[in-house]
Amino acid sequence: xxxxxxxxxxxxxxxxxxxxxxxxxxxxxxxxxxxxxxxxxxxxxxxxxxxxxxxx
Numbered sequence: 391x392x393x394x395x396x397x398x399x400x401x402x403x404x405x406x407x408x409x410x411x412x413x414x415x416x417x418x419x420x421x422x423x424x425x426x427x428x429x430x431x432x433x434x435x436x437x438x439x440x441x442x443x444x445x446x
Contacts, residue, residue, distance in 0.1 A: 393445075393446075394427070395445070396425045396426060396427050396429065396444075396445045397425075397429055398410055398425060398429055398431075399428070399429030399430055400429075404425075404445075405424065405425040405445060408425065412431050413431060414431060414432050414433040414436050415430040415431060415432060415436075416432060416433075416436045416440075417433060417435070417436055419433040419435075419436075420433075421433055421434075422434040424437065424444035424445070425444065425445065426442040426443065426444055426445075427442075427443070428442075
């Protein structure tokens, strides 16, 4: 099964190629933010609280 690639909602690029300013969409933290399936970035605490998974 092919893994789905998460794309940034702003620039439509995968996390490794995204040049956008990265901050959590919920709390606006810039600590340990990762892109998730909805195309937005979330910090580790908010990802865990909302049960969001970052791309491996």
